[in-house]
Amino acid sequence: MAVTYEEIISDLKKRIFKPVYFLAGEEPYYIDLITDYIEEHVLEEAEKSFNQVVFYGEETTITTIIETSRRFPMMSTHQVVIVKEAQSLRKIEDILIYIEKPLLSTILVINYKYKVLDKRTKLFKLLDSQGLYYESARLRDYQVPAWIERYLMAKGIKTETGACEMLTEFLGTDLHKIVNELTKLIITLPATKPLITASLIERNIGISKDYNNFELQKAIGEKNILKANMIVHHFANNPKDNPITLSIASLFSYFTKILTYHYLTDKSKNNVAAVLKVNPYFVRDYELAASKYNVTRTIQIISLLRTYDMKSKGFGDVSSEPGDLLKELVFKILHA
Numbered sequence: 001m002a003v004t005y006e007e008i009i010s011d012l013k014k015r016i017f018k019p020v021y022f023l024a025g026e027e028p029y030y031i032d033l034i035t036d037y038i039e040e041h042v043l044e045e046a047e048k049s050f051n052q053v054v055f056y057g058e059e060t061t062i063t064t065i066i067e068t069s070r071r072f073p074m075m076s077t078h079q080v081v082i083v084k085e086a087q088s089l090r091k092i093e094d095i096l097i098y099i100e101k102p103l104l105s106t107i108l109v110i111n112y113k114y115k116v117l118d119k120r121t122k123l124f125k126l127l128d129s130q131g132l133y134y135e136s137a138r139l140r141d142y143q144v145p146a147w148i149e150r151y152l153m154a155k156g157i158k159t160e161t162g163a164c165e166m167l168t169e170f171l172g173t174d175l176h177k178i179v180n181e182l183t184k185l186i187i188t189l190p191a192t193k194p195l196i197t198a199s200l201i202e203r204n205i206g207i208s209k210d211y212n213n214f215e216l217q218k219a220i221g222e223k224n225i226l227k228a229n230m231i232v233h234h235f236a237n238n239p240k241d242n243p244i245t246l247s248i249a250s251l252f253s254y255f256t257k258i259l260t261y262h263y264l265t266d267k268s269k270n271n272v273a274a275v276l277k278v279n280p281y282f283v284r285d286y287e288l289a290a291s292k293y294n295v296t297r298t299i300q301i302i303s304l305l306r307t308y309d310m311k312s313k314g315f316g317d318v319s320s321e322p323g324d325l326l327k328e329l330v331f332k333i334l335h336a
Contacts, residue, residue: 018131031136158194215227
């Protein structure tokens with residue numbers, strides 16, 4: 001059974017330790033949080049000089065890690081051995097010889113970012129019995145707004161409707177980046193009004209509340225031709241800040257949800273929100289868009305988006321500027 005970040009930290013706080021922590025996965029945020037917690041809290045400061053060692057994958061070997069892990073602690077109940085950037089180690093499977101019989105007084109932490117272990121291997125199966133294997137999956141786009149909302153709520157901070165979606169649109173799915181930007185925002189909040197608004201985001205992060213992919217898809221969904229054209233022209237004039245690939249991906253996700261909405265038999269607000277994985281507040285937007293784009297037209301637009309995604313990557317069109325391609329695409333969506 002997969003273990004969660006919260007369960008791991010809870011055990012660590014209770015000083016329930018595993019001899020080996022193998023922290024893997026595409027999302028480095030939780031891998032680093034667990035590693036940092038062990039590095040900072042397991043040993044007292046006076047114990048760390050003799051009993052805590054940090055290696056980096058590119059600068060060490062499996063042999064060195066095993067030899068160090070087999071040492072006994074000095075004037076302490078435990079020693080901590082941390083291997084950061086372990087994905088750079090050669091022949092990670094060779095650690096198996098230590099995992100088979102780990103020293104219980106050693107806490108070995110293997111920080112293995114952006115990769116996972118093959119669950120059919122002996123190493124994975126041994127970790128399941130002799131230590132702990134944690135896999136951190138990268139969040140999907142639709143999961144990030146809810147994650148941001150939960151993160152802020154845990155700190156007693158509320159968000160204006162649409163603010164979490166706006167942050168996701170601009171910051172993507174990198175949780176380290178998101179947390180860094182949220183930390184900056186939190187500092188600017190008055191103690192008497194802990195609320196993150198679109199205006200606050202615009203002032204402190206730089207994203208325009210009027211010109212972003214979230215507003216573009218909303219304008220297209222409403223068939224607001226004037227606003228859609230204003231946004232597209234802004235994107236064309238600022239291509240570095242508004243790459244066409246992100247705009248197409250955003251619209252592709254949007255129209256895929258509209259198509260899903262068309263085929264739902266239960267179009268109640270809560271069911272639509274659950275199936276489309278959106279905040280219930282935005283269900284009305286999808287209802288409106290579905291009334292503007294029937295099933296046939298929605299399928300045509302999804303096909304159109306695929307074509308222009310290929311063109312934006314140089315297939316079938318090597319001369320057009322990205323801004324011109326986007327203008328042409330949005331025109332066809334709105335007028336064809």
